[in-house]
Amino acid sequence: MKIIIVDDDKFVSLSLNTILSVQDDIEVSAIGASGKEAVELYDSLSPDVVLMDIRMQDMTGLEAAEAILKAHDEAKILLLTTFSDDEYIVKAISLGAKGYILKQEFDSIAPALRAVNNGQIVFGTEIVDRIPHLFSGGKDALKVSCEPAEMRKVSASCMEKYDINEKELGIIKLIAEGLNNKEIAEKLFLSEGTVRNYISTILEKTQLRDRTQLACFYYKNLL
Numbered sequence: 001m002k003i004i005i006v007d008d009d010k011f012v013s014l015s016l017n018t019i020l021s022v023q024d025d026i027e028v029s030a031i032g033a034s035g036k037e038a039v040e041l042y043d044s045l046s047p048d049v050v051l052m053d054i055r056m057q058d059m060t061g062l063e064a065a066e067a068i069l070k071a072h073d074e075a076k077i078l079l080l081t082t083f084s085d086d087e088y089i090v091k092a093i094s095l096g097a098k099g100y101i102l103k104q105e106f107d108s109i110a111p112a113l114r115a116v117n118n119g120q121i122v123f124g125t126e127i128v129d130r131i132p133h134l135f136s137g138g139k140d141a142l143k144v145s146c147e148p149a150e151m152r153k154v155s156a157s158c159m160e161k162y163d164i165n166e167k168e169l170g171i172i173k174l175i176a177e178g179l180n181n182k183e184i185a186e187k188l189f190l191s192e193g194t195v196r197n198y199i200s201t202i203l204e205k206t207q208l209r210d211r212t213q214l215a216c217f218y219y220k221n222l223l
Helices: 010-021 035-045 062-071 086-095 104-119 156-161 166-176 181-188 192-206 211-222
Strands: 002-006 027-032 048-054 078-079 099-102
Touching: 002 010, 002 035, 002 192, 010 027, 010 048, 010 104, 027 035, 035 048, 035 062, 048 062, 048 104, 062 078, 062 086, 078 086, 078 104, 086 099, 086 211, 099 104, 166 181, 166 211, 181 192, 192 211
Parallel strands: 002 027, 002 048, 048 078, 078 099
Antiparallel strands: none
16 A cells, blocks of 8 residues: 655654554655645655645645545545544545544554555544534534535435435445445445445435545434
């Protein structure tokens, strides 16, 4: 797996490089120090995963992620930060980032990169417990743009509105839990091809873009 590291703290980026370079399956292709560099490095190197800080000068990690994903919707971006601010979490998910973990979760960084590279959505342990609240639709919940604006918190009525059956609901739930296609197939005793077909159908029905947005949709509308 080829990755780029982007952090405006040189000590952090060099430390991450040292840690990750000794992993047999991870190659650090480049190190950047700004959001602008992240965009330029992605365009030139097309890494498998971008490991990027959120708070940077001039162009933030969120702004860089948005620019990268606009040009390369297949990009896999794992955001790394010392801040677990709700607004950042929601924005990261809404943009289509594949993960958001805290720097202090040191031992989780390499496994998180592997999970993201395998198509999973990753959140740090401190963040996972807060996701249902962020997308619960309560009066204090943050507004997110990861699904059409007319969507409401629902259960059966939402399934009816988007013509989602029980099998499709089960697949959406497993996606929200971070399982990849192979894991979903094994759990539901289906082939991977069948799972892919289900996901394509679900995305078409809900008019969503990818698995990240399906996870948002589940937590806000179907949980």
